[in-house]
Every structure is written in C-alpha cells, then in structure tokens.
Amino acid sequence: MRSSLLQSMKSALSSLWQKLFGHPVRAFGVVSLLLLIFLAIAPAKNHFSEWRHYQKQYLSLIASRGDAVTLQRHFHDHDGIQQIWLPQLGVVDRCTTCHVGLKEASLADVSTLLFRQHPVIPHTLDQFGCVMCHRGQGPATTVEEAHSSTLAWEQPILPARYVQSSCGQCHRAPLTGTPQLNLGRNLLGRYGCVHCHTIKLPDGSAIKPTDDPPSLEHVADKTTREWIYAWLKDPQAYAVTATMPNFKFSDPDARDVSAFLIANSTPLAGDTAPASNDSGKDQKTPDPAAGASLYGESFCASCHAVQNAAGNVVGGDVGPELTRVGNKVKPEWLRAWLRNPRVYDAGTAMPHYRLTDPQVSLLTAYLGNKTDSDLLANVHLDAATPEQIAHGKLLVTEYGCASCHEINGIKKPDNFAPELTRIGSKPLTQIIFLPGMTHAIPDYIAAKIRQPRSFGAALKMPQFSLAPAQIDALTTALLSLTDRAHDLPLALTVPAKPPSNYQPAGKAGQLMADLACFSCHAINGRGSDLAPDLTWEGSSVQRQWLQAFLKNPGTLRPALIRRMPKFNLSDEDAKELTDYIMTVYQTPAFDRDSMPSSGYPPAQVEQGKQLFYSKYACQSCHIVDTKVDKGYVGPTLTQVGSRLNAAWIYHWLKNPQSMRPGAIEPNRNMNDEDARALTAFLMTQKGSSKQEAKK
C-alpha cells in the first residue's frame, strides 16, 4: 500500500520535472520566470510596505475635505519616506512618513490620532523631531519597530502620562506648562528621596533634599519611646501628611529600634524647661480658648496644619502637622521649644517668637491637648534589654536611618541606595521585572515607587505614602534623567537659576536668621515664595511704617489666610531690622527721594482720584474708601500714603513686573502724567491711627 503510494508520487515528480525542464527551451523559460519573480520581490515589498498603506489612507481622508487641493500639494511636495535629521541632537526621525498631517492646522479636528495636527507646543517639528519628546525608534519605518521595544531596541513610545519628562531633559527650571514635572522634582526633595539616592544634574550639582528630617541625637528629651514605636509602625496614623515612609517593621523590630533610639539619646542643656514656677500648675489651668486665640494670633497656621473633624487638613505645610502633637512631645520640651526653637535645632525653619512665659504656658497647654486617645492606647513596652538595644542599633544601621536623621555614633552612609542620575535611560537588561509587568522603564520606576517591597520582601526601600498623581509626578521627574539630558551640549539646555546662598550681614543678619525670615520671604534669590519678595523692600516702604509693622504686623491683604506673625520684637530689634532693610534693600532703578511724600496740588490729586475710579478702575482689586470699595485682590490702600514711598508707587504703576517679577497687577502702559496723578492721589491716603488699629 505504502510502496504503491511512493511509486505514484515518484512518477508524478519525474513527470513534473519532465514537463518543466525536459526541453531546453522550456527550461530556459521556467528559469527566466523564476528569476523575474525573485527580482520583483524587492519592488513589491516596497510597494506593499506599511507606510504606503497609511499614506494612501491619508490621501483618501483629505480627498473629501474642502481644502483637499492645498493638503494634496503639501503631501506631494514631500512624497515617499520622510526624515527629520538633526545631527546635533542625535535625531533621525521618520515618523512623519506615516503621521503625515502633523503640521496641517486644518486637521486639528480629525478623529484619528494618526493624521491629526500635532497639538500646539512651543517647539517645531523641524527643530526638535519626534523622539526627543516621545521616545520610540525614529529611523524605523514599520509601526511595530517605531513604537514598541524589541530585543535590539529598548525605547518604546513614552506613554502620554509621562511626556513632560522629556521637557525636563533640557529645561532645568520649572515651566508653566509642565506642572507634573515641576511637582515631581519638588517631591524628590520634599520626600527626601535624595537622602539615599544620589541624583547628579548635568551641570554637576546634586539635587538637595528639602524635607529637613529632625536630628535624633536628643530625641529622648522630645518624645517617648511609645510614640517612637507607634510612629515607626505607621507614621501616617500620627499625621496623614507625614512624609516619613513606613519601613514595615515587625513589632519586635519596632520595639528594638525605639529602645535603641531612646537609649542612644543624650540630654541637651536648655532643651527642656519646667513649668514656670510663679504660677502653680494645680492652681490655675490655662484657659484653652486663650490658647486657641494665641495660636491664631501668632499665625501658627501659616506653616502648621491641623486635621479638622471633617478629615480635611487645614493650614500650611512648612512645618509638621500638629493634629496629634500632644501625643508626641513632652510638655517640658515643648515649652523650651516655644521659648526658643534654635536651642534644640539651630537650623529650623521655625522663627524664634519672643513669647512671654505665660504665653508659652498657654500654647503648651493648648498644643498638649491635641491628642488622639487611640494612638498610643495599645502600645505597651517593657523596659529595654541590652540585647534589644544592640539589635535596634543593628537595624538602624541596616536600614540606613542615618541617611536622613543624625544619630549619635552612626555615620551618614554614603550612597546608601543606587544612584539615579541616569535612571531614565537605565538599560532594561539591568532590571528585574515582576511577572506580568510591561518591560519598559516607566512601568518599572512607577511600580518601584508604588510598592518597593513587591520586588522582594528583603529589600530595604520603605513604603511611601503617595497619591497616584504624586507617583506619576515622581516617575516623570526620574524619567527626565536620561543619557540625552546628560550628554546634550550645555549650550542646548535651559539651565535653572543657580541657587543663591545670600546671607544678610551683621546683627540684622543674625536677627533675620533667628526670625527665619527666609522661611517665607525671598531676598536676592534665596528664600521661599510664601510671602512678598523683600529684595527691594527698602525702596518700597516708609521707615516709620516698617518699624511699626515689624513690631505689630497689621493686615495688608484682607483675603489672605497666611499672614506675617507677630514676633513680639523689642524696639531695639525692630529698629535694627528697619535700618538694615531701609539701607541695604534698595533698587538701583530709581532714587527713593525723587518724589515728595505729600504736598501735591489738589487738582492733581483730584485728577488721580478720577483716574483711579474711572479710567483704570483700580477699585476692582483695591480698597481706598472702605465705605464704597470692595476689591479684595490687591492690598488695601487706605493708608498707602503712610506705607509706601511715592517714587516706588510711581514706578510700580509704570511697570509692576519690573519692580517685582511675576507680580499679578497688570502693566497698564500708563503715561507719565497719569502715573504722577495717581501717585499724588494715593499719597493722600494716609489712613487714621484708628483705622490702622482696627485693620
């Protein structure tokens, strides 16, 4: 049976051979035909290539449009494979071969992503190409190779949610259009990532942490072992806004670490203060309402937040959240801290309020009552054994606690965690992915931030408490740290403003450090933007007003919730500061004595008043007459004539942004005459002492 089948196949094959090549002419014909087919493969492959298919689709799409002729002409001007070649940037992009309509403004409404106009961005395609921002393989001419990663190509298209990272390759300073990138860079410092992970920037500097973790050298003066234990177990249970990560310590480990930290702490002179001896504690308990109002008057909420009954965190984020602070700090320590925080922490952002002893007692009692009975209810620790303390020390060393906190006898480890300087281009071969994970660098970074220990229970990286948007922002900031970012010629990058280490001199400088002015104000590029920039304050205000304001800061902007606190300065200190500010913080742009502070002709004042209310309608934002005006955006101007310098007002009106960059008051392109008349009018607004007291 089988042999007969073989026989018949054999005869069929030989007859086929006979038919094709039996005769020389026939053989010649067949061979020629085969050759022709082989030769046709290359042009056929080209003809049926993917990109031609998309170009045909594009042509049929535009054929039915009103502006078909224009679009077709644009298309036929650049037929075939398109390429953007930018040798300096290392860009060879053929993406526009298929994405044909990227530059066609009239295709903004097309429903297919492929043929739609590129959204408006500040750069042009011809100058930057595509892969600079979107990654992917530029020279590829098939969809698969251009967009996905292959064994030879590790850079797939960057998902849209991280695209701002690409801006960060060249732009080091924050940009208006990249809030996610700005946030991510901010978080790298705020969550202290860079304590453990070194991140060097292309200019050679390193990102600096901004979270200021407290020193633990004298921690036993400040808090109890029970609190440390609860804090280690779950920092966010104490304060939802805490940036301290959760190290997932087991109960015995948390017990041992807390034992070590308390045993290792040394007492600090002046760090604790007993209750003031003149008022016996038992006789007179401080009035909680008075404490609350002192807390309000001191504007503690400008920096510190408290979680209210509805669960909302209300207040500033410069200092730690105080919702349960009574569970944490010892009253003696708190008293000493309120008296002068610089004794315990010389570099703290907290100002040294000049509080009286009764005030300190009031605040201590008020803050001491901010407790949560559940927080420490289940924490019962027996006295620590030497073994536990030794084990605690081992854990503290192993987990790199000293990377962030100063701890007696333990040195800050160098490069405790992998350096992230070029993490955005990390080769995939060096990464161990989890099963089921997309093999791409953004997915890896995001997963690692989201749940570091999912990559192995023995890993040391702790669990941070971050919202999904924060994780994306951090991933974006890290993705911007690419090889390209580091290898670009510096001339092609947009550097950030160099950090300022401005230091005011002399006694005033010491006072400003003591009062932590830079925690809210910026001067000469150093400081925070919470409160107005004071670089040119001396040209702006009048001496008398400034001195009185420093003694007792009144309200300038009624709608603000963050206010300048009253530091209870002595006359001497207020004068010292005033003298320094008036002398040193002067703009070179004008002479502050070039215009008088009073004595303007009534006609000019009247003209200024007309301009204020009609032509310039300043009452939209400012109040001059409290009876009629309601504007709440800018500062109240009822006493501006005794507050501001006349020449400052004049120059401010001419161009607010030249006086204070970023000011929101619009530049009105005011002529000299109008500016002079308005200045004359405003300088007559001297306010009454009564009004001043009320405001």
Next chain:
Amino acid sequence: MMMNRRWRTLFVASIILVSAGCTHKPGIASALKPTGFGSALIESSGGKQIGATGMVLTQPLVVQVNDDQGTAVAGALVEFSGPAGVSFDPPSGLTDSSGQFSANVALGSMAGRYQLIAHTFTKAQKSVELKIEEIALGYQQEVGFQLDNKYCARCHDPESTPERVSNYDNLEVKPHPFTEGDTLNKMSDVELTAIISHGGPALNKSALMPPYGYTLGKTEIEALIAYIRLISDPPYHASGMVYAQR
C-alpha cells in the same frame, strides 16, 4: 473566488475584533460575582474634573449603586469604560458596604472632553448606565489653566477656596465665569483677544476688567483662549473635540 472568500472572512473577523475592542469589556468582569443588584447609578464624586492629557485625575471617580428605594447596594458589579486611551484602575469591581465603587482615571492623549460610562446590571440583567464627563488639557490649555489661576480666577471664578478668596461678589459688574458657554461661545477669538489685551472698554464693557496686553504675550493669550474654549459649558464647537466625543 477563493481569495475573495478569504478576504471576506478576514474582513468579518477584523470587524468582530474591532467591535470587541471598542466595547471595551474588561476581562476581569467574569471573575467577579456580584452579590447585589441595584437599579440606578449615581455619581458620588470625581466627575467634571479638569486634568491633563494622559494623566491620572487628582480625585478618583466614585459612583454609587442604588436600588428602587434609593438605598445603597453593596456587592453590585460596576464597570467603567471610555473612549480610546482612557484607562481605569481598576476598570471594574464590586461596590463596598456603602454602595460605592471608586477607580483612578487616566485620560487619553488628546485634549478634549471625555465621556466616561459607568455600567451596572439589575437583577433582571438589564444594564444601567451613567455618563460622566471629564476634561483633558493639552499643553496649550494647561498653560492657559495656569495663567487663569494666576491672573483671572480671582474675579472670574465665583467659588472661593481656602487659599484664594473670590473677588467676584465685590465687583459691581459681574465677570463671566469661563465655563459660561452661553455668553463666551458667542464671542470670536478676535473679540476675546481684544478684551484680554485691551480690557473691558475695548468691547464697550466694564473698565473693571483691566487690559493684560502689556503683561501677557501673544502665545499666552492664545493659550488662555484655548483653555476657555475647552472648559466652556455648553461646549464650544469650533475647536477639535470630535475625537473625544466619539
């Protein structure tokens, strides 16, 4: 003839594939067994948010399943779907003890309005749908949004936040909130540019609106207008939102 048949089968197969892709049925749905059934879906929070293209919205999307009496139903199956590019984490799940289900939403890569659909079943396997709208800002609109926050919102947004008290009520002539499509959609880009650059009097409107032409540049004003057009309610139709609505 053979070829033809093969093409036809291919065509049919691709139609099935494409339509399957479009309906976006999450695969986990079958693994989840609902223990409760409601008859109505309501939006608890997370709708009408303004986010950026491709990015996760700040607030999660929370919907609630109610029964005929309007009481919350626990254990009901909720599925989210949306246009191409939108992703939900998780895309489906069962309502919790308070009848709610929440997911983090990332919008697609094109600027525009996105209509999301929440979906549940009644006991009789009848489907109940809830439409939720979110807005994604592209680069240009994002810049506009930031500028609005800095310069405009204090007067044009009647809502106060703890950080920013609204000046709206203090103004004698009330500004138009930027979402007020009934008014703003009637104004051309040229008119909007004029009023932003030269102030209210440029269009015979109140001088309480100051000119910003010497403070903001041309691209900034364009960005602001792009943003105003995108968030307008009812939607402004001259700009490209066709994709997102499909």
